[in-house]
Amino acid sequence: MPTEIYMMKLGMTMTEGTVAEWHIPDGGEVKLGEDLYRLETEKVEMEVEAEAAGIVRHLVPAETTVDPGDVVGWIYAAGEEIPDVLPGAPAGGASAAPAEAEPAAAAEAETAAPARAEGERVPASPAARRLAKELGVDLAAVTATGPRGRVTEDDVRSAHEAAAAAPAAAPAAAAGTPAPASPLARKRAEALGVDLSTVAGTGPGGRITKEDVEAAASGGAPAAAPAAAAAPPAVARDDEVMAVRGMRKVIAERMYASLQETAQLTMDMDVAMDDCVKLRGQLIEEWSDDGVRPSYTDIVMKAAAKALRDHPRMNAQFLGTEMNLRGEVHVGMAVALDEGLVVPVVRNVDQIDLKAIAQESSRLAGLAREGKLGLDDMAGGTFTVSTLGMFGVDSFTPILNPPEVGILGVNRLRDDVRWEGERPVRQKAMTLSLTWDHRALDGAPAAQFLASVRDYLEAPFRLLV
Template sequence: MTEVRVPTLGESVTEATVATWFKKPGDIVAVDEMLCELETDKVTVEVPSPVAGTLSDIVAAEGDTVGVDALLANISEGDAGNADAPKGKEAAEDPDAASGAARNAADGDVTTEKEGDDKSEGATIVDVMVPTLGESVTEATVSTWFKKVGDSVAQDEMLCELETDKVSVEVPAPAAGKLTKILAEEGSTVEAGGKLAELASGDGAAAAATAQEAAPAPAAAPSGSGKDVEDAPSAKKAMAEAGIKSGDVEGSGRDGRVMKEDVAKAVAAASSKAPEASAAPRAPSAPDDESREERVRMTRLKQTMARRLKEAQNTAAILTTFNEVDMTEVMEIRNTYKADFEKKHGVRMGFMSFFTKACCHALKEIPEVNAEIDGTDVIYKNYVHMGVAAGTPTGLVVPVIRDVDTMSFAGIEKAIGEMGRKARDGKLTMADMTGGTFTISNGGVYGSLMTAPILNPPQSGILGMAKIQDRAMVIGGEIVIRPMMYISLSYDHRIIDGKGAVTFLVRVKEMLEDPRRLLMDL
């Protein structure tokens, strides 16, 4: 007996509601076949079957609230395929069973070679599955296939690349052989644990690949309300609100299941086709303008960043306070020691290590800036995991440097350089971008004179850096030219008051204008 339990639901999410069961006790299930769907206050989580067998009993019914790792159901393990696909003499004596087995084979339930098939004899069909995508990430988009059906592949050779909300994930070949079938084309959405493709591995791999290419594609399942695939609860609600039927929406989920975003696309398409009676008539040049426009789909990363930034504005009470820093002392130290620093540590001395050190000292004095709100509680962090915002060709990413408050200047510069390289190469992992407690965003590298960045939830503060610019300043009654930088702190006013925010920024300013304070912890 195998237990089906509630998976990890995401950072700070401890419970969910059982929204829909897609199987009932007594039903035969395959490995990774979807059993039920859970809804949290942030995401919808699908629970796949961990083994093949028969669903024995359901412990948590629809509507029940369950915690992480709670028992959902039990599965009796067994060969689910034998129940539907009798072989040999039994199949010959039972034409209905034989036809059922044929249907199963046509539907792709049989994952190894068919008995008596000389073309694929000796070949083993290996499934290419969607790998684990990271905590709280349940789906991805197939961005690129590097191989096509019929291509030979080596074990661990990259087959395709998936794009999630946060990172790109490469999918290697689990075995050497030939690619016989691609189940998820470029642009399609796949779920964690779903099947991407099939490989023929072994002596008969070439023949199996040839036979697969020659075989006609299976007929598409008829669309409409007659389908037996349960739509997502959120999609049902959206369809009811929009007044449309399931048959009018093309599902992008598993087995043609309609998801919430599919309903949104259908509504948008219908709106674009409807006559705009109240809209002003287009100018005569509009058709020419359209021919010069280019429509490009946003990457999942950009979509997620847009959603998260808007959620931050809707949830947090964001305020921004500004100050300015005289960078004379920092620049003088950098110019004096940068050659010796690079020679000893093998990394260049930049400004980010100074700002990071200054922020770490200020966070210890004003701990609420390094805290977060969780429901009705405030969680104070007695460590600093610093997020460093970085722009990449695919969008904004915020890799995290852990325990940065314990690092030296050289350690900080090395960590920032390593994260920057991984960001540019698209090699950041989920672990690289989770768990941050405070963020620094350097808009000055792009020439920004002043900046008011948006919070990176659930963090409560983010420091904005701008460009260094010579300005006339009055010092000691005299006008002198000094390299000045505007800095800002965007903060959540629900947890940080104005005094704390201003004091934090003043401490950062003081330590940068007199770096000796960093050495003496003042």
């Protein structure tokens, strides 16, 4: 009995998924646990592993979007009979075995795209259509190499690269185009009645100078400019065109929408961190046998959760005509990846202790970097914390994750000075950057919330009770 290859359902909020890329070709052999295809959703990308070994048959091509639970292919065990038409394939669809190679002429006839009537829609994958729109490529002019004459992303890129490589015709000089000349040269030419189009320029780039005009007016030729030393040839470097797709595309759309649809403001506040530094050191030593190492972000998350309890309007969702003051405190933690940014959620941060927060944040960050987060891991946040302190950042403007109304930026721990009377005293300090939605609350309550976070961090023993 063949093994079905499903579109995995990653969470309760997932409505569709895309087979972005098949790692095993149609008719290829796969081992148990080997990466089979790359799954993309609006929020995550992950590799799907084979649940059996055998021969892989694709039911849908790459870049196809289907519902969760749909069958996208089959795995047939060695020696198992493969039917002429795969189960679930449309009429005339996926055949049981990849086509045998034909002689060259026949192959060309078989793979050639069918002729299209004028104005007929060009068959192309959704990703190819998006890329063509971004690059300004006419799909009708693209040579299709996909199944049944379908245009793929690679076809669009090839067409774009070919167009870019074609030599552009040099623009003809328009009649009457004014010669390049300095403003002073133009004034002098007007005063002397000299036609600039008859003057040879000796300035940079052939620009006409005042001296050139005067020489032309007196009937003499301008002095030849001294030959410039030959510059070393410039190294030609081609531009790289990167398609905005997958996670990057979703981030781009959501960040733009966030700034367009909310009234965002950011304020900074300094925090004295000496006591936090001492507490963290003690906790690292105490929890060393358990392998738990709390970060400053973990401590800030706990302080923010307690402050959210004190200021419930910051722990809310703004829904246009109403605000939903959330009863639970679930804090999203931004995790940077090579391909973008994900925000897994630590739940009930106000109710669990610092050790549990450190363990959960470490677990979620690990899943994020391995590409194994599920949609449920990133759903339900009521507030977000974003950290750039590890890059030496002193202050930044975090962007809201709507419909949340607040996000807290954590900056670097730095050396600072405070004054005790007339005496300067060294201390550790950190700046917190709060962005909030002014539609939901005004500056004063936002500042009060941020001051509460500061107060908890400056007396961190309160975070342990």
